[in-house]
Amino acid sequence: MTAALGPAPSALDTPGRRRRPLAVARMQLVNLPIQLGMPWLILAIAFAVNLVIFALVPDPPAGEPKVTGGLLSIYLFVVVAHLVTMTQVFPFALGLSVTRRDFFTGTALFIVAQSAVQGLLLTLLLALEQATGGWGMGLHFFGVPSLVQQNWVLQWLVYTVPFLLFSFASILAGTILKRFGQLGMWIASVGLLLLGGIAAVLITWQQAWPTVGRFFAETPAALLFAGYPAMLAAFAAGVAYLFLRRATV
Amino acid sequence: MTAVRMRGVVKRYGDFTALDDVNLELRENTVHGLLGRNGAGKTTIMQILTGQGFETAGEVEVFGLHPYENPAVLDRVCFIREAQKYPDAFRVRDALSAAGMLYPNWDADFATSLVEEFHLRTRQPIKKLSRGQLSAVGVIIGLASRAPLTFFDEPYLGLDAVARQLFYDRLLADYAVHPRTIVLSTHLIDEVSDLIEHVVVIDKGRILMDEDADVLRGRAVTVTGPAAAVKAFAAGHTELHREELGGFLRVTLEGADPDTRLRSEGLEFEPVSLQQLVVRTTQLATEPRRENHDGREVAAR
Structure with a gap:
């Protein structure tokens, strides 16, 4: 029971106010069974299917690893999850007198924690995969060859940072939808396609495809999967926050 | 405050x-x-x-x-x-x-x-x-x-x-x-x-x-009665609403005090609910005005 009402400026700097971003993060936890349970369930199914298939089909010629792209599904899941963050949690939070800044802080906190935990789980599973000789059959499900690092911290980053990128890219997309509506989404999508097209034309015109290929082949995986995505994620987060400042529900 | x-x-x-x-x-x-x-x-x-x-x-x-x-x-x-x-x-x-x-x-x-x-x-x-x-x-x-x-x-x-x-x-x-x-x-x-x-x-x-x-609760009153008597009473008050049926008139007036002595002339006074007052005031403000036969301004309906 709180009977105290009216102005109490001193009370405004109590932990209550600092708790607001945490309250937003807590709202996300309600979605946790869907946010974490579903993608891991699907990954488990993909894994099981891969185990069965690779157990049944004849071994590939010596030297060719048994590789599968099943891992990608879990990254695509955060995209869906954080579109829901923007279309459902944001209107709810704003309706409960949460400032856009506190909403963004709480959401970013949650995304960082979510990415770090999922990255850690993948790292542990990779360790298990390597310890069991690829689940007893030389399967590279978690250890997609170009991703594997010697250093475990780097390995964790290589798994974690793409989660950050996918999450914040999704938040940015959701913010564009909230701020500029469907038209904004169309313009952003078409603009992105155009940029890609122009880049492809320029590269072809300059006959620079080998250079592009070399870039991807020669850039260390840690930079390609952690360094650059971290910069892109930070950029997406920054732009998303700027748009969010004037977004309405 | x-x-x-x-x-x-x-x-x-x-x-x-x-x-x-x-x-x-x-x-x-x-x-x-x-x-x-x-x-x-x-x-x-x-x-x-x-x-x-x-x-x-x-x-x-x-x-x-x-x-x-x-x-x-x-x-x-x-x-x-x-x-x-x-x-x-x-x-x-x-x-x-x-x-x-x-x-x-x-x-x-x-x-x-x-x-x-x-x-x-x-x-x-x-x-x-x-x-x-x-x-x-x-x-x-x-x-x-x-x-x-x-x-x-x-x-x-x-x-x-x-x-x-x-x-x-x-x-x-x-x-x-x-x-x-x-x-x-x-x-x-x-x-x-x-x-x-x-x-x-x-x-x-x-x-x-x-x-x-x-203030609003006492602001308006509805008067019903023979047209002539109602018109006489309504004179000088702002008319929010008017309904006429045969020789009878029913007007909603702002700022008029009910005068119970006029009952003998067949006038009935009713308090106006807040809802009625809001509705009539909004109508008066938004609907096109016309001059009625008394030359006074009233709502079109």
Whole structure:
């Protein structure tokens, strides 16, 4: 029971106010069974299917690893999850007198924690995969060859940072939808396609495809999967926050 | 003390002017009724006052500060809207616990008792609630938050008459113990007329009426009787409404005192409800005027 009402400026700097971003993060936890349970369930199914298939089909010629792209599904899941963050949690939070800044802080906190935990789980599973000789059959499900690092911290980053990128890219997309509506989404999508097209034309015109290929082949995986995505994620987060400042529900 | 102050506030959406030079002050610890037709600008005002919308021009102050992105203000403001959205995965308890984390004055026991009174169950998924139950969740959050400034924007959608009465009763009882500033936006004016202490009527983005309810209650009177006698009585008063049937006339007058001695001439006096007064005043302000046969200005209908 709180009977105290009216102005109490001193009370405004109590932990209550600092708790607001945490309250937003807590709202996300309600979605946790869907946010974490579903993608891991699907990954488990993909894994099981891969185990069965690779157990049944004849071994590939010596030297060719048994590789599968099943891992990608879990990254695509955060995209869906954080579109829901923007279309459902944001209107709810704003309706409960949460400032856009506190909403963004709480959401970013949650995304960082979510990415770090999922990255850690993948790292542990990779360790298990390597310890069991690829689940007893030389399967590279978690250890997609170009991703594997010697250093475990780097390995964790290589798994974690793409989660950050996918999450914040999704938040940015959701913010564009909230701020500029469907038209904004169309313009952003078409603009992105155009940029890609122009880049492809320029590269072809300059006959620079080998250079592009070399870039991807020669850039260390840690930079390609952690360094650059971290910069892109930070950029997406920054732009998303700027748009969010004037977004309405 | 003033809880809310708006000065020359304008809101435009492209060509459309939603608010046109709105000047408004809301007294602290008072129940205000924000009344007006659909699209009059009620929700726009509340969105701006809660930092959810942005004014195009003018000054806005809530507890002396601008509400936009201002936790010092928003910590003390609760805005329950008819269209409040809840995440799909939420159950009733999730929405209430989120509110409990956010509102400093939240009373969990009060919330629990309201959940029972509105026949909700805390484990119910919000997605599965009926329209009325959804409104009840909003009402519970609005009451239990005990925010020093609480807005209810048509909070009753789908609520049956019993549940609406429960809302009014609990609001009044809790307000008596925990005085606060309440803004009630509603179309069911008769239902809340005993609750409202101050009335603001808005139409087409302009403030039409801004008065204490006590003043308004005695402001208008309806006179019925033989046309000649009614006309004689009505002379010199502002006519809000006129109906004529045969030789009988029924007019709603502003500022006229009932004169019971005129009963002998066949005149009947009736008090005008707040709802009638609001409706007639809005009609008078919006409908095209014409001169009637007396040469005095009245509403077209």
